[in-house]
Amino acid sequence: MSLDTDHVLILGDPADPMVIQWRDYCVAADVTVDLYIDPEQPPPPTDTPYTVLINTHVEIPFFYLQHLSDSIYEALDDDCLFLTNCLSEMPTTTASELDDDYCVVGFSAIGLYTGNRVIEIARAIQTKPVYVQRALDFLSRIGLQGIEVPEVPGLILGRIVAMLVNEAASALMEGVATPEDIDTAMQLGTNYPRGPLAWGDYIGLDVVLATLNHLQDEFGEDRYSAVTLLTRMVDAGKLGRKTGEGFFSYHPETLLR
Amino acid sequence: MNPSFNTIGILGSGTMGAGIAQISAQNGASVVLYDIEQRFLDTATARIRESLQKAVEKGKLPAEDLEPTCARISYSTRLEDLQDCDLIIEAVPEDMALKKRIFGELDGICKPETILASNTSSLSITALGGATQRPQQVAGLHFFNPVPLMRLVEVIRGQRTSEETVQALQQFAKALGKTPVIAQDTPGFIVNRVARPFYGEALKILGENAGSPEVIRTIDTVMREAGGFRMGPFELMDLIGIDVNYAVTQSVWNAYFQCSRYRPHPIQRKMVEAGLLGKKSQEGFYKYE
Numbered sequence: 001m002s003l004d005t006d007h008v009l010i011l012g013d014p015a016d017p018m019v020i021q022w023r024d025y026c027v028a029a030d031v032t033v034d035l036y037i038d039p040e041q042p043p044p045p046t047d048t049p050y051t052v053l054i055n056t057h058v059e060i061p062f063f064y065l066q067h068l069s070d071s072i073y074e075a076l077d078d079d080c081l082f083l084t085n086c087l088s089e090m091p092t093t094t095a096s097e098l099d100d101d102y103c104v105v106g107f108s109a110i111g112l113y114t115g116n117r118v119i120e121i122a123r124a125i126q127t128k129p130v131y132v133q134r135a136l137d138f139l140s141r142i143g144l145q146g147i148e149v150p151e152v153p154g155l156i157l158g159r160i161v162a163m164l165v166n167e168a169a170s171a172l173m174e175g176v177a178t179p180e181d182i183d184t185a186m187q188l189g190t191n192y193p194r195g196p197l198a199w200g201d202y203i204g205l206d207v208v209l210a211t212l213n214h215l216q217d218e219f220g221e222d223r224y225s226a227v228t229l230l231t232r233m234v235d236a237g238k239l240g241r242k243t244g245e246g247f248f249s250y251h252p253e254t255l256l257r
Numbered sequence: 258m259n260p261s262f263n264t265i266g267i268l269g270s271g272t273m274g275a276g277i278a279q280i281s282a283q284n285g286a287s288v289v290l291y292d293i294e295q296r297f298l299d300t301a302t303a304r305i306r307e308s309l310q311k312a313v314e315k316g317k318l319p320a321e322d323l324e325p326t327c328a329r330i331s332y333s334t335r336l337e338d339l340q341d342c343d344l345i346i347e348a349v350p351e352d353m354a355l356k357k358r359i360f361g362e363l364d365g366i367c368k369p370e371t372i373l374a375s376n377t378s379s380l381s382i383t384a385l386g387g388a389t390q391r392p393q394q395v396a397g398l399h400f401f402n403p404v405p406l407m408r409l410v411e412v413i414r415g416q417r418t419s420e421e422t423v424q425a426l427q428q429f430a431k432a433l434g435k436t437p438v439i440a441q442d443t444p445g446f447i448v449n450r451v452a453r454p455f456y457g458e459a460l461k462i463l464g465e466n467a468g469s470p471e472v473i474r475t476i477d478t479v480m481r482e483a484g485g486f487r488m489g490p491f492e493l494m495d496l497i498g499i500d501v502n503y504a505v506t507q508s509v510w511n512a513y514f515q516c517s518r519y520r521p522h523p524i525q526r527k528m529v530e531a532g533l534l535g536k537k538s539q540e541g542f543y544k545y546e
Contacts, residue, residue, distance in 0.1 A: 111483040118483035147483065149475055150466045156479045159462070160490075163454030167518065177447050181438035188409035188436055189401050189448035193485035196451060223517040 006138060007048050008033040009075075012056035016204075017242060019056050021112040029142040042071050049077035052138055055084040058210045081134050083107050083121075087158050087207060088214040091124035091151055101126040105135040107146075108155040113202045114194070117144045120158075122151040153218040154211045162211040165200035166227055172197065172247070173229040179247050197247035201240030205247075209234050262286060262372075262429055266342035268359060270301035270332075273376055274348035276404025279305045280433050282329040283318065289339055290332050298332040305330065308405060340366050344429065346398055348376040356380065357388040364389035372422055374398035378449055379508045382415035382442040392417035398426055399446060400435075410435040415442045444512030449505055453519050456502060459490035460522035468524060473542050491542035495535035499528045499542075 008026050012019035014035060026033035034044045053076065082104045084094050091106030098104065106122040119139055123132050132148060139146040149156050168182050177185070183195020200208050209226050216224035233239075233246065240246030263286060267278045270292040278290045278301070292298050309326055312318035318326070331338075336359075339345060345363055349355060356375065363373055373395045375385055386392030397413025410430040414423050423439060430437035440446040445453070459476050466472040477489025494502050503525040510519040528534070528541065535541030 111485075114485070116483055116485060118479070120479055120483060145482070147475070147479055149479060150462070150472060152462050152465055156459075156462060156476055157484045160454060160458045160480065161484065163458050163518075164451065167451045167454050170518075171443075171447060171451055174443065175441060176443050176450070177438060177440045181440070182447055182451065184436060185409060185411060185438045185440070185447040186451055189407070189411070190452050190455075191487045193487075221517055223520070 005048070006031050006051050006141070007046070007077075008052045008054060009036050009043065009050040010034070010054045010056060011036045012054075013037065015242065016056060018109060018112050022054055022056060022109075025142040025144060031142055036072075043075050046075055049080070050075055051077045051080055053080055053082045055082070058085055058087050058207050079103070081105065081131055081138065083135060083138075085109070086122060086151075087154055088210040090153060090218070091122055092126065095124040095126045102128040103131050105131055106151065106155070107135075108158045110158050110161065110203050110207070113204075114199070119144050119146050120149045120155045121146045122149055122155055124151065153215050158211050159215065161196070161199060161203070162208045162215070163224075164196040165203075165205075165208045166212055166230060168196035169200070169230045169247075170227040173227055201246035201248055201250070203240065204242055205230060205239045206234050262344040262425075264289065264342045264344075266291065266339035266345040266367075267348060268292075268339075268345065269348035269350070269376075270297050271348065272402060273400060273404060274346075275301040275304050276308075276402070277346055277348060277376065277400055278330055279308055279326075280405055282326045283309070283312075283322075284433050286329065288330045289342060290330055291334065291336065291339060292332075293334060295332075295334055298334065302330075302332060312405070336362060337366060339363065340368070342367065342371060344372045344374065346374045346376055351377060351380060353380050353384065356385055360385045360388040360395065364391060370394075372396065372425060374426060376400055379445055379505060379512070382413045382418070386415045386417050393419035394422050396422050396426055397440075397442065397446070398430070399448075401448075408434075408436045409448070410437045411446050411448065412437050412439050413442050413446055414439060418442075445505070445509040450509060453506065453509060456490050456494060456506070457519070457522065460524050463491075464522060464524055495541035495543055495545075497535070498537055499525060499533065499535045503529050 008031055010019060010022050014037060023033055036043050084104060084106055086106030087108055091104050095101040095104035104124050104127055108120045111118050121135050136146040154162060171182055172179055179197050183197050186192040186195050209230055212224050212226040237243055238245045241250050244250050265281050265286045266289045267274050268291045270290050278288045282288050290301060306327055309318060309323050313320050313323055347359060360373055375382060375397050376399055377397060378399055382397040386395035389395055395415055396418045399411035401407035401409050412423055412426045427437045462476060463472055473491045477491050480486045480489040503521060506521040510521060513519055532538060533540050536545050539545050
């Protein structure tokens with residue numbers, strides 16, 4: 001488990017800009033990395049066991065674990081650190097589905113969508129402290145900064161930004177102002193780094209919706225109900241930059257990838 | 258309709274009123290600044306001069322423009338002195354009864370073509386229009402503090418505000434070097450509504466973690482460093498004033514008939530009850546020297 005032998009396996013969809021970012025950061029740090037796209041298939045063949053598994057999927061992280069074949073578990077190091085995107089599932093819930101529940105560390109990396117290198121991590125109730133330190137060390141090694149935060153649904157930035165996007169979508173739906181004016185107002189009136197609607201387009205409206213649904217499941221409060229404009233846009237496949245259209249339209253040359 | 262607004266009347270000489278008077282005068286308008294007592298006006302006079310002096314020092318205002326700018330502002334405690342103004346901007350305390358009374362009086366005093374605008378951050382523009390016989394010429398013109406620095410102006414269209422009035426105010430804001438946005442008359446308009454979760458969710462996360470000071474620091478750090486916000490929610494609440502932020506939250510929450518998205522948090526109330534209001538009281542979520 002020594003750091004200089006890390007071998008990383010990323011579970012995720014290569015169409016997701018976050019997956020590419022994780023891979024690029026690993027490659028830039030000379031960390032060997034493989035992408036694992038389809039869990040129905042065997043994992044990429046490997047000679048050295050994976051020491052870090054990164055599950056980037058926002059939607060129901062355990063869906064992927066359930067489908068992991070025995071061969072993937074054989075490909076993992078005994079000490080493998082399991083980093084899981086916890087925007088839509090609490091790390092403790094994810095860990096509860098695993099035999100090795102002590103190696104799970106949740107993360108939220110929505111900053112990656114806008115070029116920010118700071119990642120939030122949260123330990124599950126079952127997590128052994130040594131894995132929290134390993135997560136911080138690993139992030140640092142690939143040029144990212146980890147900040148440990150309490151295990152709350154959506155963690156901090158994802159939760160607050162999802163609620164800002166939802167509120168801005170609510171104002172848009174009600175005709176309070178144009179999308180441009182809503183974003184301009186938040187940038188110039190309160191110094192936000194970007195307008196909430198444009199931010200939602202960066203993150204992906206499906207990711208925002210999954211975060212809100214998770215919050216609502218955990219708390220059972222109307223407060224977290226996604227406004228119908230948001231759910232309709234996700235249904236229509238208008239997810240933001242990655243599909244070329246969200247609250248705003250994106251010409252191909254301005255797309256991230 | 259005169260979009261150039263040669264003479265502007267401003268009611269209320271506090272931070273906002275004085276700031277609006279200053280930038281209007283800087284842009285060549287004649288300003289009549291009204292308040293109920295001369296001592297308030299004396300304070301405003303000094304404050305405006307000081308602010309202009311700073312603008313000169315920073316090279317934002319030619320030194321020779323200082324005196325003429327000050328001279329363009331006259332001060333009055335008589336509402337009748339506003340009768341010749343093309344545009345009135347009301348910036349008195351956020352009290353609906355007070356504002357309605359003032360709008361009714363102005364309606365009787367001012368020329369028929371005068372536009373009556375309010376700098377309210379949360380009260381109904383439609384209700385103010387309803388206090389006059391000229392609701393089509395009543396609109397919101399919401400500046401942000403500090404007025405000389407903040408570029409945004411929300412132009413608020415009340416239920417009966419005319420398109421001409423909205424356009425004239427938009428042009429006026431642009432002439433002041435501001436960026437206007439247009440919002441319908443809904444609680445909190447754009448900024449004070451859409452910003453609610455920034456504070457509300459941060460407070461709720463804090464409440465879910467035993468109100469620990471460490472969590473306050475963590476949330477602020479994440480929002481600054483991972484989110485790119487200039488200040489974290491608790492730092493910002495301390496700057497705005499926890500009491501002020503709590504009042505805005507309650508106002509938006511009540512205006513939406515207690516919709517749970519806008520619900521205030523008991524932590525806010527407790528801080529206000531304890532007199533821990535933020536920077537202005539030397540202690541809020543953080544301690545200040």
